[in-house]
Amino acid sequence: MKNRVTEIFNIEKPFIQGPLNSLTNPEFIASVSEAGGLGILGPNAGEARITRSPIETTERMRKEIKKIKQLTNKPFASTIMVSEDLTYTYYIVDMLIEENVPVVLINGLLDEEIFKKLKQNDMKIIFRPLTPTTANAKASEAMGADVFVATGFDEGGTVPERVIGTFSIVPMIVDAVSIPVIAAGGIGDVRGVRASFSLGAEGVYVGSVLIPTFENPAAENVKQYIVNSKAEDLILFRTLPAYYRSLPGKLARELEAMDKNGETNENIAKHMGAGKNMRLGMVEGDTENGYVSVGTGISPIQSIRSVKAVIDDLMQDFKN
Ligand SMILES: Cc1cc2nc3c(=O)[nH]c(=O)nc-3n(C[C@H](O)[C@H](O)[C@H](O)COP(=O)(O)O)c2cc1C
Structure with missing residues (x-):
């Protein structure tokens, strides 16, 4: 089933995998794209050693992007890694243009030059600030963002600075902009996906539910720990x-x-x-x-499954 999000990214289902720091690697990202969603390469993907060097990060990302391309012909995305010194961010942007990465995730940085460069090269922009507000949603739309990710306090990883849950943030942002809004935070099963769409979202952006999967590089005991836990344990x-x-x-x-x-x-x-x-x-x-x-959406997770099984289950209303 097509909608604005599948059309913009040229994907089968409006399902986007949020970057998960060292819990992603090319195999995992490609498995999301192969299952009809959009995999995103994040910081430290597939790397055993964390680096803070922007140049090393860029070259590592180039290597991971080449690997993803070997594993799938389907669209995928990469972050641009916002560093304090924007020279390095520009260097990453140039690498993503050279590598023909079709979609770029910008984490909160509203930089006109970067938006212009990406647009000139026909690349799609996902804009996701850590803390969504009507002001940054409108500003990113005006700069040319293709979609906006509205993240609620329910999310795993670094949570937004304001304590506004997914249920409240999504309609607030939907009412503020015309570009498609994608819901993030606490989506753990098909009910969460349906709720997101009821709130006006046109896609979902998930992390935690993809960790207990065969393809995810998390340790086996961690995957089982998530399956055995509920939101109330966090x-x-x-x-x-x-x-x-x-x-x-x-x-x-x-x-x-x-x-x-x-x-x-x-x-x-x-x-x-x-x-x-x-x-x-x-x-x-x-x-x-x-x-x-992990986020508060883990409660319905019953078993460790394949990425495709998770996506087919959550996106069961989006059969082709
Ligand atoms: C273990 C973990 C690590 C994450 N690392 C990053 C990251 O490096 N960059 C980023 O933009 N988001 C990161 N996130 C956030 C996710 O991309 C996504 O926004 C979040 O998982 C959505 O909420 P959910 O976990 O409830 O599905 C991380 C989330 C988790 C659970």
């Missing part, structure tokens, strides 16, 4: 930029205690060790000393 604590969630473990409990004891967000963030301790918890499977980040 620990929420303050950090930078605002809040974060983890399934229970020693580190998550320490972070929760630091929050209760009034520690600063900076100190909590330092102890959290973002990226490094996500890898330790989720890829290496040390759920005590690392953290396990």
Whole structure:
């Protein structure tokens, strides 16, 4: 079934996989695109060692993009990795143009030159700020974004700075812009997809539900831990930029205690060790000393399945 989102991206189902830091790799991304959705290459995909070097990041991304192209002929997307020094971001944009990546995810950066360059090269733009507002939705539309991702506080990973759930953020943004709005945060089964569309979304953007899949690089014990957990098990604590969630473990409990004891967000963030301790918890499977980040939509997940089975199930109303 076609709609504006499938038409814009030239995909079969309006299903978009959010980047998941080190929990993606070319095989996983290609499996999403092969199943009719849109896979997105994120930071540190397929890499055992986290780098903060923008040049190394760009060349790693080029290598991963070449691998994705070998695995699928279907459309996929990449992030542009917003760095403090925009020279490096421009370097990544040029690489994505050279590699003919059809869709680009921009995380919050409203830079006219980047939008213009991507548009001139016929590339589609997904705009996703960490904290969606009517103002940044309108601004991105005016700059040429093709779709806008409205993320609710229910999401896994770094949650928006404002505590507005998916149920409230989606209609607010839908009413503010004319471009298609894609719902993100807490979508765990077909009911979440149907609810998103009822709220006016024209696509879904998911992360957590794709972690307990055969193709995802998460550790086996982590996949099972997610299957065995419910939203009510999640620990929420303050950090930078605002809040974060983890399934229970020693580190998550320490972070929760630091929050209760009034520690600063900076100190909590330092102890959290973002990226490094996500890898330790989720890829290496040390759920005590690392953290396990997922959103509140995990409750309906019953088993570890293939990416295609998850997409077919969630998108059962979108048969061709
Ligand atoms: C473990 C994990 C890591 C994530 N890492 C990133 C990231 O590096 N960049 C990004 O833009 N979003 C990241 N996200 C957010 C997802 O792309 C997506 O917005 C989110 O998973 C949607 O909410 P859901 O998990 O409830 O489906 C991450 C999410 C999770 C669960």
